Amino acid sequence: MPYVFALRLPLTFAICLLLAIVVGCRSRSACDFKACADDDSYRALATQIEYPQVKQCSSTSDDWASIEPLTLATTTDPEYWDVELEQVVQMALSQSKILRDLGGAILQSPSSVQTYWNAALQETDPQFGIDAALSAFDAQFSSSIFGEKNDRAINNEFFGGGTRLLQQDALVLQSQLTKRAVTGSEFTLRHNVEYDANNAPSNLFPSAWNVNIESEFRHPLLQGGGMQFNRIAGPSRTPGLYGGVLIARVNTDIELADFEMSVRDLVSNIENAYWDLYFSYRDLDAKIAARDAALDTWRRIHALYEAGRRGGEAEKEAQAREQFFRFQEEVQNALSGRLIDGTRTGNGSGGGTFRGNGGVHVAERRLRRIMGLPPSDGRLLRPSAEPITAPVQFDWSQVTSETLVRRAELRRQRFQTRRRELEWIASKNHLLPRLDAIGRYRWRGFGDDLLDTNSNNPPFDNAYENLTGGNFQEWQLGVELTVPIGFRRAHSAARHAQMQLARARAILREQEHQVLHDVSGAVAEMQRAYVVSQTSFNRFDAAQQQLAAVKAAFEAEKAPLDLLLDAQRRLADAQSRYFRTLAEHAIAVKNVHFAKGTLLDYDGVFLSEGGWPVAARRDAARRESRRGKPRPLNYASSRASRVSRGAYDQHPTKTLPIEIEAPLVPEQAAAKPLDLPTAPDLKAKPAVSTWAPEVPSAPLPAAPTVDAAVQPASYRSTELILLPATDE
Secondary structure (H helix, E strand, O other): OHHHHHHHHHHHHHHHHHHHHHHHHHHHHHOOOOOOOOHHHHHHHHOOOOOOOOOOOOOOHHHHOOOOOOOOOOOOOOEEEEEOHHHHHHHHHHOOOEOOOOOOHHHHOHHHOOEOOHHHHHHOOOOOOHHHHHHHHOOEEEEEEEEEEEEEEEEEHHHHOEEEEEEEEEEEEEEEEEEEOOOOOEEEEEEEEEEEEEOOOOOOOOEEEEEEEEEEEEEEOOOOOOHHHHHHHOOOOOOOOOOOHHHHHHHHHHHHHHHHHHHHHHHHHHHHHHHHHHHHHHHHHHHHHHHHHHHHHHHHHHHHHHHOOOOOOHHHHHHHHHHHHHHHHHHHHHHHOOOOOOOOOOOOOOOOOOOOOOOHHHHHHHHHHHHOOOOOOOEEEEEOOOOOOOOEEOOHHHHHHHHHHHOHHHHHHHHHHHHHHHHHHHHHHOOOOEEEEEEEEEEEEEEOEOOOOOOOOOOOOEHHHHHHOOOOEEEEEEEEEEOOOOOHHHHHHHHHHHHHHHHHHHHHHHHHHHHHHHHHHHHHHHHHHHHHHHHHHHHHHHHHHHHHHHHHHHHOOOOOHHHHHHHHHHHHHHHHHHHHHHHHHHHHHHHHHHHOOOHHHHOOEEEEEOOOOHHHHHHHHHHHHHOOOOOOOOOOOOOOOOOOOOOOOOOOOOOOEOOOOOOOOHHHHOOOOOOOOOOOOOOOOOOHHHOOOOOOOOOOOOOOOEEOOOOOOOOOOEEEEEOOOOOO
């Protein structure tokens, strides 16, 4: 009979498998997918673009779009808002939770934009943050309990002469507390409870309890041992996978360096947009003055033309009219501007090469955008600061040493290099065999009951009384060796870490060369801009004198009209060029500080961490009150790896804290108007003396020297508050 059953089982299984295969194949070929509607309706719904259901994040979009922007068609006179450079910096930083740029990266690649939260995001990263790395050394408690009911027949022919029925009730309870130390050791305290009640005829008790308490330790003697390795790699045993607290600390420092560079670029772009707008106003004034002069000339020639007198010939009248409309076109372009790229970081130089050819309206909107203001609010921003006209001198040896220390890119790469050094140290540890010392000590207890509070109980009455009696104790001590033959993966990881370190060091050296070239070019550009500004002023002064002389000769009928119109064009070009060189010099001075890493100090910006929430301070005070008296530790031990040289001195001046949580709106900014002179009418001809200092023509006297180490007195310091790692 067993022989026949053995034949029937494979045959039955084969028939069922064949039927399943056949039915499955038919279901795939016969049951095609059928849509609930026709094909055209399905395609229309499948290719339809829908809007996502998200919470509205902005409450000011309607207010920002309520006022129409200023254009050439605007007939009302604008209201001017005169702003200082430091005021613009403060307003921009106070409303810059997204560190803006002038290249439109927020729309093209929003994931790469630096924000107010990036440093805190790195700090609280659940995988690679500092707390995540420290959590590997937290104590872990685990517990499990399982109960089971067994009722089975056992083929026990040898012992019992036939089949025996087993009926059993069982319970298993396991609890343990595990702690990993910074040395790599792992300590475990474990408690096990077992209950067994069965119908075995040989049992002393129908039911019995087994309990034990055991302590265990495992300490790596070679691979995985030591505080240095565990602080670098953490509990990972995989070569090349390092996530210790030192690596997490370096990653946080790298993120802070990225944040500082983004703030520096933001401040640089603020100055770029400010001086672009400054030049746009000055260029507009020059164009207006030239247009008004051309209008006077055209009116004079047109009057002669109408009277048919000498000097009013048709070709001269047309020539004067063409000159007027030429300047009128330039005035319109200088007022409205065209949507072209202006001065911004990275366009030819690190801090930005001056372009300044966008026009007043375009430059004003660019400044508004980087300040976080609406595109239009009925007012027109106008710079009230003037560029530095005195020569600025830097000590070259101090510049080079300061550049190599304070440039944020170099500090970031040094942290990258330090991380590669730590990874190389950890990778060499994996070249050692795994040799662990293991020890275990156990107390056992056995009894009919689990616990009995009565005294004078017989032996094995209850398990816990038997346990506390200490009659049954066990221990185990030994070593465990694991050796991968060849260490192929460990050698590969060590070689990879070594090449990563060599690459990081080579990049650092090349970056040092690059920043020295950058600061050299910035200093040379600053000197060029200053010398050219002197020459440009001499040209401007000569053009004024030339126009005055030619105009007097023309009125005396001793000079032709061509010479007068040419003198007007030369004066307009010389005046615009002079103010352009002033803006170039201001940006060049800023770019020197950008290149040597002191731009934030130059503009009075100081980075610091913001205040912690009240709940966090209360929690810290409560935890501190629970601590005992601390023992002094030697943190300068040579065994502990250093990742930094301490706090980075930003050379702050007098700080003025700014609350970022409450952004400044234009209405609040206009509540306290500045006590500044009334803005002149754009249609009026400005006096040249208001734009240029009254100095002799060539050569210019030596201007007073501005020491580069001295900060301008008009600058006020701004403190940019960072978001703390934990918040309410």
